[in-house]
Amino acid sequence: MRPELLYPYFADIEALPGIGKRTRAGFERAAGGRYVDLLFHLPSGVIDRRYRPTVMEAAENSIATLEVDVVQHYPAPNKRAPYKVVCRDDSGDLTLVFFHARKDWLLRQLPEGSRRLVSGKIEKYQGKVQITHPDYMVDPATPDDLPLLETLYPLSAGVSLKVLRKALLQALSEVPSLPEWNRPDLIEKENWPTFLDALKSVHQPESAADVAPEHAARRRLAYDELVATQLALAIVREESRRKKGRSLTGQGHYVDAVRALLPYQLTGDQEKAFSEIVADMQSARSMFRLVQGDVGSGKTVVALLAMAYAKDAGVQAAMLAPTEILARQHLASIASVAEQAGISVRLLTGRIKGRERAEILQGLKEGTIDILVGTHAIIQADIEFADLGLAVIDEQHRFGVQQRMALSDKGKVGVDVVGMTATPIPRTLTLTAYGDMDVSRIVEKPPGRKPIDTRVVSLERIADVAAGAKRAVTSGARVYWVCPLVEESQVTDLAAAEERFESLKTLFPERVGLVHGRMKGPDKDSVMQAFATGDLDVLVATTVIEVGVDVPEATVMVIEHAERFGLAQLHQLRGRVGRGGDKSTCILLRSNTVSEVARSRLQIMRETEDGFLIAEEDLRLRGSGEILGTRQSGLPEFRLVDFVAHSDLIEIARDDARHATSTVWFGKEGERDERRREALRHLLYLFERDEGVRMMKSG
Ligand code: ADP
Ligand code: MG
Numbered sequence: 001m002r003p004e005l006l007y008p009y010f011a012d013i014e015a016l017p018g019i020g021k022r023t024r025a026g027f028e029r030a031a032g033g034r035y036v037d038l039l040f041h042l043p044s045g046v047i048d049r050r051y052r053p054t055v056m057e058a059a060e061n062s063i064a065t066l067e068v069d070v071v072q073h074y075p076a077p078n079k080r081a082p083y084k085v086v087c088r089d090d091s092g093d094l095t096l097v098f099f100h101a102r103k104d105w106l107l108r109q110l111p112e113g114s115r116r117l118v119s120g121k122i123e124k125y126q127g128k129v130q131i132t133h134p135d136y137m138v139d140p141a142t143p144d145d146l147p148l149l150e151t152l153y154p155l156s157a158g159v160s161l162k163v164l165r166k167a168l169l170q171a172l173s174e175v176p177s178l179p180e181w182n183r184p185d186l187i188e189k190e191n192w193p194t195f196l197d198a199l200k201s202v203h204q205p206e207s208a209a210d211v212a213p214e215h216a217a218r219r220r221l222a223y224d225e226l227v228a229t230q231l232a233l234a235i236v237r238e239e240s241r242r243k244k245g246r247s248l249t250g251q252g253h254y255v256d257a258v259r260a261l262l263p264y265q266l267t268g269d270q271e272k273a274f275s276e277i278v279a280d281m282q283s284a285r286s287m288f289r290l291v292q293g294d295v296g297s298g299k300t301v302v303a304l305l306a307m308a309y310a311k312d313a314g315v316q317a318a319m320l321a322p323t324e325i326l327a328r329q330h331l332a333s334i335a336s337v338a339e340q341a342g343i344s345v346r347l348l349t350g351r352i353k354g355r356e357r358a359e360i361l362q363g364l365k366e367g368t369i370d371i372l373v374g375t376h377a378i379i380q381a382d383i384e385f386a387d388l389g390l391a392v393i394d395e396q397h398r399f400g401v402q403q404r405m406a407l408s409d410k411g412k413v414g415v416d417v418v419g420m421t422a423t424p425i426p427r428t429l430t431l432t433a434y435g436d437m438d439v440s441r442i443v444e445k446p447p448g449r450k451p452i453d454t455r456v457v458s459l460e461r462i463a464d465v466a467a468g469a470k471r472a473v474t475s476g477a478r479v480y481w482v483c484p485l486v487e488e489s490q491v492t493d494l495a496a497a498e499e500r501f502e503s504l505k506t507l508f509p510e511r512v513g514l515v516h517g518r519m520k521g522p523d524k525d526s527v528m529q530a531f532a533t534g535d536l537d538v539l540v541a542t543t544v545i546e547v548g549v550d551v552p553e554a555t556v557m558v559i560e561h562a563e564r565f566g567l568a569q570l571h572q573l574r575g576r577v578g579r580g581g582d583k584s585t586c587i588l589l590r591s592n593t594v595s596e597v598a599r600s601r602l603q604i605m606r607e608t609e610d611g612f613l614i615a616e617e618d619l620r621l622r623g624s625g626e627i628l629g630t631r632q633s634g635l636p637e638f639r640l641v642d643f644v645a646h647s648d649l650i651e652i653a654r655d656d657a658r659h660a661t662s663t664v665w666f667g668k669e670g671e672r673d674e675r676r677r678e679a680l681r682h683l684l685y686l687f688e689r690d691e692g693v694r695m696m697k698s699g
Pocket of ligand 1: 264265266267270293294295296297298299300301422446447550
């Protein structure tokens with residue numbers, strides 16, 4: 001239950017002045033509809049209006065505030081000409097310029113003969129000093145109407161800055177201060193304000209420096225968000241550690257049999273990951289390990305060996321995949337080797353029903369099935385294992401804590417869990433995303449991979465690219481054709497993909513398929529299947545091409561409007577090709593009007609295929625704020641942390657959270673610091689990191 005003190009933080013912003021239904025809807029889409037969402041919407045900068053020159057001193061292009069007398073109005077002589085108001089101080093004339101002006105309104109704002117404070121950007125035009133559309137024109141008797149330091153916010157659909165600022169000030173005045181959850185020594189060392197004061201100083205800065213990420217207030221807020229996240233991770237981790245694990249050991253007979261059947265040697269990184277897994281399985285504590293490796297780095301065989309080791313130790317293993325097609329693919333890639341090694345493997349997905357399902361359930365219960373591969377279907381309540389010892393979770397970020405736990409709960413005692421992910425994450429972020437797991441990294445690629453020839457081509461040459469694709473298909477290649485991602489509109493997304501689908505059909509009659517996000521699972525799967533088996537040569541897709549889908553014959557990847565994709569996404573998409581022995585090509589089609597950053601992104605794609613390096617560059621280029629395609633990477637959402645400026649805080653937060661977890665959270669009643677425990681509970685709920693924790697409590 002959310003602590004009562006936090007209720008005002010979660011109140012609806014519609015209660016605030018100036019925020020009606022429409023504004024609320026706009027802001028909710030951009031950030032959320034509650035006070036916290038507003039309060040955590042940090043300024044992107046400030047406008048400093050403290051420069052107070054005379055008219056003649058005022059520097060061109062500066063933001064200045066001037067005190068002037070209104071001399072005379074010159075209404076616009078025609079529709080296109082501006083309305084002008086000439087003002088004056090002792091040094092000279094200032095002309096205020098208005099387009100599409102409403103005369104009545106201007107006469108009221110600027111009565112001739114009155115004195116006004118005006119603020120805006122100084123322009124010099126034909127020797128005259130002027131301001132076009134001043135931001136403020138106020139009576140000097142009420143100077144408070146003109147904020148000298150004005151916060152700027154990332155734009156959010158339908159919400160004006162004025163409304164946003166006003167609502168924020170009101171919200172800040174309504175929310176209560178909260179108990180201090182941070183360590184006193186850290187607060188003192190960093191000279192941090194309290195949580196509420198930090199929020200106030202960020203939204204009501206006294207200088208531009210107050211909103212900079214390096215400022216104490218910003219650092220404190222970032223730290224709070226980091227600690228909340230780390231605390232939730234640490235609590236879940238500690239809970240699962242407390243569950244009794246068991247030491248799994250075996251002779252290695254089945255592992256050896258599998259190894260002997262592999263047509264290749266493991267790479268050094270694969271060996272290392274496998275031995276780390278074995279060490280965890282042998283240990284009496286339960287394993288919670290993530291194998292992080294780029295697409296094609298060979299994680300599946302590591303999982304297979306771990307499952308063979310489980311068989312050696314006399315327990316069953318389960319492998320969970322996010323989609324039907326990936327589950328089937330895993331089955332296809334491990335079944336034959338496993339069966340030859342004497343390990344029985346079965347597949348269970350939502351589509352397997354009736355007699356077959358009943359038979360699988362029985363085999364699991366009796367222990368005749370050693371490895372179960374499947375989708376969510378394998379965590380359903382009626383699935384029972386004779387003795388589940390190991391759970392492998394592929395694309396683990398696509399599953400919630402809940403699903404992870406549901407699977408491991410199918411074991412009698414602490415099931416060992418291995419997660420796998422192909423989403424490379426910068427080193428600094430690994431802690432944040434996976435602070436609760438031990439990590440094995442597979443960096444080295446299996447030998448013999450041919451580099452992918454990546455080219456950046458102007459969209460104007462799309463016809464040449466299509467012709468090139470045709471030639472490639474004639475010599476046996478298969479082609480992925482990814483259509484532009486259109487922000488905020490799946491409908492336009494689809495329209496673009498459908499249009500491309502139609503136009504490619506004329507070039508490849510009967511040989512083009514289309515997949516998109518609005519298709520039903522089975523329909524999508526059957527198109528993908530047709531592409532995988534070679535019944536189709538070209539697959540047009542919105543970005544839904546599943547991570548991990550393996551079609552070795554696909555050697556051409558075309559991405560339209562590549563500049564609209566993030567680096568991580570481009571990398572994932574490119575990873576769909578270059579999986580067979582043949583040379584692959586990736587064509588990044590870009591429009592001619594792209595930003596500097598987009599240009600650098602495409603450049604990086606041309607220069608490297610190293611996912612970890614790409615992830616680091618991605619972070620550097622995006623800098624703060626909108627971190628990585630958050631949902632894609634499995635990172636929790638961060639609103640206050642700037643992962644470049646605040647990277648030094650991540651480790652401190654992790655250590656802090658772990659220490660607090662063992663002493664304050666799980667400490668013995670009577671011995672632990674109840675006041676801090678209560679404060680930390682507020683922190684968890686404030687940042688909505690309570691989900692995992694709550695779940696643990698309910699069992
Ligand atoms: P990931 O799941 O990490 O994207 P996979 O496990 O699907 O990658 O492996 C990609 C391909 O590389 C598979 O065809 C697999 O058989 C092959 N492979 C894996 N390890 C090696 C190795 N050490 N040497 C050669 N080929 C390998
Ligand atoms: Mg895989």
